[in-house]
Amino acid sequence: MRSSPIISNPIVSRESGGSLVEQIVRSVASRIDDKLLRTGARMPSIRQFADEQQVSRFTVVEAYDRLVANGYLESRRGSGFFVRERASMLANNHAVALANPVAQQFDVVWLVRNMFRQLPPQKMPGSGVLPHDWLDGELVANGLRAISRVNSSQLLHYGTPQGFMPLRQQLQLKLAELEIAAAPEQIVTTSGVTQALDLVAREFTQPGDTIFVDDPAWFLMFGSFSILGAKVIGIPRLHDGPDVAKLAELAALHKPKLYIINSVMHNPTSTSLSAAKAFQVLKTAEQHDFMIVEDDIYCDMHPGTAVQPATRLAALDQLNRVIYLGGFSKTLAANLRVGFIATSPQLAIRLSDRKMLSTLTTTEIGERVVYKILSEGHYRKHVDRIRGKLDSVRDDVTKRVENLGMKVEYRTPAGMFLWVETSCDSIALAEKALEQGILLAPGSLFSPNQLPSSRMRINIAAMSDPGVWAFLEKEIG
Structure with a gap:
């Protein structure tokens, strides 16, 4: 049997x-x-492989052994190596995590795990949250104190499966400002956007189905969708949105069930979708x-169309084919896990039932805190201050x-991220940084195929530490 021409082509450098x-x-x-x-x-x-790729036979033996160990190949005595049938939940495992035991730490779980390490916020330019001193802890504390004064019996029972009604009414007003019409019955609260994505994916996909994401995109989706057995395919993201020609081509080929997209303040590029x-x-x-699942978690960091x-x-579709997601973990507190889904009335009921069967209800205490902050008008001033702080550091960063020699892919007037070209292996750079207590976010983690990348995401709010600049100057400058 002849080998595939896909392998015959050069694959090493x-x-x-x-x-x-x-x-x-x-x-x-x-x-x-x-x-x-x-x-x-x-x-x-x-x-044959060694001759075609111009590598030693020992290299091929070791690579084949690792592919066998990780379930990609099987060895048949006297016959050779064959592509193995993969279990559905492993179908989209990230190859970068399989290369060797050391490289396994540099996958999606690696970045998430290290985001929860007790590193100083200013030492975490790879994180996706604002430093503590940029947020308003007293605002959240006041909300907690206020709800502690209500009838205590109201805090002891389960919340409403669809979510705290006064908060959903407040979210109706918030969405109306974005020209999205959604009655409280069309809104389901969740434990952050992460749970919202999980509920929607479980509702629409079965093992083997395809989900489209932007490439690059928020990395946590890749692992969670793969665990569901879904095939995750990236759509190239350009300065004004996805490559629509590629989107149409891949949609005809793969027949996806969902497309997850950041229309506004895309993570990691801070770009926004054109009309x-x-x-x-x-x-x-x-x-x-x-x-279409529109993840608008960075909604309030956008300054407005002016x-x-x-x-x-x-806003264009009015929740017919579009499911809208939002939340407050980026602007109020990462520990305040309050998100929401806005969708059609029928789908809202199904998602609320699915939420109830998986977690019963979300915590009403957090939802009451967010409601108080929104309803008393404090939130608008708070996000105005956050945007002002981001504006004050963006140009300098x-x-x-x-000046260090990195290229900023897209220069945008808003948002908290820069997507930069480092001209080096960003995984190796992240490994060196972690040895010095600095968390970077290598670009390979933001692509579903997880291939090596020289790009990197930088959180401009977490670039105040001189040690971070000294490290980058030494390694890149």
Whole structure:
């Protein structure tokens, strides 16, 4: 049996910075995940692979052994190596985490785990939250004190499955300001946007189904969707939204059930969707019959269309084919896990039932705190201050980053992130940084294929520590 031409093409580079074994493991695993190498396909012999890729046979043996150990290949005595049938929940495991025991720490779980380490906030430019001194702890504390004075019996029972009604009424007003019409019955509260995404994915997908995400995008989705057995495929993100030609091409090929998108203040680029792209995305979703999940967690960091154009898909669609997600963990407190879903009345009931069956209810105490902050008018002033602080540091951080030789991919007038080209292996850079107590966010973690990347996400609010700049100057400057 002849080997696949996909493997016959060069897949290793001695200039990439990674070991040859790691490159082979990543490339082969990625091709198996993408169904470019089918179950049962025979791999090239060790000698043939070594000759075609111009590597030693020892390198191929070690790479094949690791692929066997991680369930990608099986070895048949006397016959060679064959692509193994993968369990659905492993179908989209990230090859970068399989290359070797050391590299396993540099996956999505690695970044999330280290975000919870007790590092000083100013030492965490790779994190996705604002430093504590940028937030208003007293605002949250006042809300907690206020609800402690209500009838205590109201705090002892389960909350309402769909969420605290006064908060949902307040969210109706908030959404109306964004030109999204949603009655309280169309809103379901969640434990942050993370739970909202999980509920929607479980409602619409079965193992083997396809979910589209932006590429790059928020990394936590990749692992959680893969655990559900879904196939996660990235749509290239441009300065004004997704590559709509690629979106249409891949939608025709893969027939996705969902497309998860940040329309406004995209993570990690801080770009926003143009009106033209928004119409094209909705048209493609209608043509290929998939739902759009609009994650607007950074909504309140956007200054308004007078400063930067922004179009929300939910405002155009009015919650027919678009499911809108929001929350307050980025602007109030990461520990205040209050998010919400806005959707059609029928779907809101189904999602509320699914939430009830998985977690009963969300905590009403947190929802009461958020309601108090929103209803008393404090929140608007609070986010105005946050935007002002981001504006005060954005230009300086951008210039200093560029002076070090890094390229800022998109210069936007709002948002908390810079997406930068480092011209080096950002995983190796993150490893060195962690040894010095600094958390960076390598670009490979923001792509569903998790391949090596020289890009990196920088949180401009967490760039005040001189030690961070000294490290970057030494390693990149």
